[in-house]
Amino acid sequence: MRSSSSSKPATSGSSHRSQVNKSKYSGGEVGNSVLDNLNKRFGQEGGLNALGSESSERRPCGTSTGGGSSWVKWTEGGGAYKWWKASSSSADETGKGNGGGTGGTLEYFGGSKQFCVIRYRPKAEDDADGHQALRGGGGSSVRVGMRFKCAHAAPASGHVPAFHLVLCRRKSSPNETLALAVDTKERVLSLEVFHIGETQASRVRTLHTWSCRDLRPGVFNGLVVESRADNNESGSQDVVPEGITLSIVCNDTSVAESVAIRDDDGVGEVTPVVALGVSRSRLEWDDLVVKPGTGTGLGIRSMSRFRGNDMSLVQAIEEEMLEIENPITFDDIASLKGAKELLNEAVTLPLLIPEFFVGIREPWKGVLLFGPPGTGKTLLARAVASMSDIRFFNCSSAAMTSKWRGESEKLCKVLFQMARHYAPSIIFFDEVDAQVSQRGQDGEHEASRRFKSELLSQMDGIASGDASSGKNVIVLATTNCPWDVDEAMRRRLEKRIYIPLPDEDARTEMFKIYLKSLVLDEGVDVRELAGRTQGFSGADIKLLCRDASMMPMRRVILNKTPEQIRQMKLQGQLDSVKIPLLRDDFDKALSKMQPSVSPDAVARYEKWKKEFASE
Template sequence: FFTPFNIIFLPSFFPQIKPSKPNQSHYLISQPTNQSINRSSKPLIITQTHAMYSNFKEQAIEYVKQAVQEDNAGNYSKAFPLYMNALEYFKTHLKYEKNPKIREAITQKFTEYLRRAEEIRAVLDEGGSGPAANGGDGAVAAKPKTKPKDGDGGGGDGEESSKLRAGLSSAIVREKPNVKWNDVAGLESAKQALQEAVILPVKFPQFFTGKRRPWRAFLLYGPPGTGKSYLAKAVATEADSTFFSVSSSDLVSKWMGESEKLVSNLFEMARESAPSIIFIDEIDSLSGQRGEGNESEASRRIKTEILVQMQGVGHNDDKVLVLAATNTPYSLDQAIRRRFDKRIYIPLPDMKARQHMFKVHLGDTPNNLTESDFEALARKTEGFSGSDIAVCVKDVLFEPVRKTQDAMFFINTPDGLWVPCGPKQRGAVQTTMQDLAAKGLAAKISPPPIMRADFDKVLARQRPTVSKSDLEVHERFTKEFGEEG
């Protein structure tokens, strides 16, 4: 009799094992025949549960053994229902399995057999002879060797694959976001590392020969609003590569097995479009810690597929970069974390970066701020994130509009514009915005330029959104696993 560990961790176990048929002696604790019902009732309930649990496992293995034999023999119409029966028993077995390591291993095998069954079904539906088995145990996870039809995109699953790829096509960023490296304030180390991974390999491929290979996976982590997604936009703008921007909603499906295929198709499309970049925002929603109580079976399968694809086994992924962002790095599964070559901390902006952000967000909006005003604003916003500063400037941009709405006096400038002014200003006319609009002068009304006082008014009521405890968590993660950006 074998344990679950004997089953799961042998590389090619299913075609080799010879399980005996389910027998009571295998899973029921022997009880003396003269035991009373009262004494035996409780242990009997427990052992019956174990009997049912063990029987599902053995039935699944028996079906897989038969399926592999038929698969290797080319009898795909017989292999398909056997695979499906095995999957049903494995799925039921997982409901009773409590050991997280065994659950993870079984789930991984479940995914492999599900994928094989889908490959066989796709070929049978097309009326073909089926996937060519490569013999031996590896036939279980073998890929169909039939050439896909035009329009299948190389996915190998025919019409179904085409539909999945069509859904993922919206993730391709076809228009540049128009965010330059210079628009990203600070983060010099992060920008340099990304340039080494994205720009140099495309423009100067001769630099990367021998053992010198570009970085393949970046994890950007830090408090919310520090510019992780903004940095990804700069990468999309500057890189001469196909850019895929996805989130959990793009990769999670309500249909069993479809989420893994979406992940697989995403990476396959990226390889076909190389050089390419896959940006996964909020990756923690897809790759949280395994073994948690609230983890679903579908979530585990997605994580397994992401791990397999990022490992790149059997593929040349030198020209595919995976870029991911998260606000909660500690929630990532450790295996996912290890897949990222570079884990870069995106901290709150320093004083120089904040000063630059005020200028960038203000843009060419009329204002009378001086360089010393921008320095003073940067000092007053210690602890603000890039998002906080953007919200602050957006609020300030409305201050001239509010002044115009409340103004009781306007002045008519030489170029014919009506600008709010004080009652004692020379040439002031007592009127309101509504009165001017009623006279047909709405297009001539112009808000006043932004002043330093407008910023002071807004900052008096605004607070930073990132707490000290949030920063401590990210700084601790940086010391353990990451590097400064």
């Protein structure tokens, strides 16, 4: 076993080796962009430096003096490790460094169920942040950032490119810890109950698992983890289930955001700790930094571009479906208070308090907005995406249809993969009855049936477990013909919300919204106009206001030649501010307009609502 005291001092050769490593990995799958993003999250002071950068110095363990921060063995079993400390990038006014991070290697190739675990012990004189986070009463939240590489071995060797990052241990049983298991081969991260004894460590059980496609063996990966101990305070009236809340970012991708971890057997009160463990593996880490956490999670989403097997399909979705900006808000939509509250519960609240929406309270996977045309169903869908900062995939029939056999099904599969990658996100189907009509009808094309089957399969594949990590994906659909939607699709659209024609109060608000930029004569009463437009949809009222707003201009330019109109414009006689909108203008517009929705159609919607609505 190689001890820390046997390491050789750093030389110019090791510095040169660091520079080679930097060039080797800077163009890899992680790259310097990941390091830059990690630096931003940790701040410039004590950030994560590139391996071998000018601000990093490998000082082998055993060369430091004064009893500073160190890595020590937690278990007395086999295994070998060495570590070095990077030079502190900055110091505060007291002269104490903020901690430049540590690096090292840890390997153990013993029994399949045996681990070698080393623990980090920070000291205030050379790692003030780490000491405050772990030992100085810095609070219940700790943030750990690091770069790591797990050796990629041949399958026959039995070596596993994985390691454990220990985050906390139970007060009632100090040998039981909670550790994040990182498996770069299977590309998964798991939170496990990890038992660490005097001579060996072992896994007890798995509490939660996340998939992370960005993990790669044999190359450096970036990892940031923030854990918050949810301990009950003495005398507190609010009883919080004891456990931890976890946020994880791996290679610039948000894996988990404020996920509440509760153990059925009882996690109990925990204290923060940072340790590394391997079994039949070799771990190399660099720039490991420990800081007090914010307590609010990492607060980021995946901004890296999705890369699938067929980038032509990814590009097609990005160009035709992915909408980054949605300027519509709920304030732009009059009335529909009940629908707004239901959408807020289905979409927004699971993002704000994901720990509540677990188990039987998992978020809705699908929402259907149905009702007469022109009632604001599409506007509501866009407003939800805008208010909650959600990626919005607008899936039209033209975008989802291809002349090539099997292409539509592939496009549908990639669409849902992208939605999960960019989560939280909304997959929006406008006029869903045209894309997912009743199956088995005469004249139904085989390609249409295959597309529907793939869509239904993908909707069933939306993992409810992702919602607790803030990575919720919801399918939002609208239709004017709910009776034509396939029954299987109707079942998957769990919330079916009726959007009726606006009542008098709603129509009054609509008139105020549409006419707020115009000059109205004193004789114009929007409440009276609302009473005269019974049965009008929101789109009808918008058209009425548009037609009425043209009346003043028509009066002024009546029987005028184009040259006369040009002269009137130069003289300022066509200024809209000087031409008020009269009540007579609305009378003329109303005389030429009728509601677009018949009473018989409204009765049919009301009947379908009684049979199938789920509000």
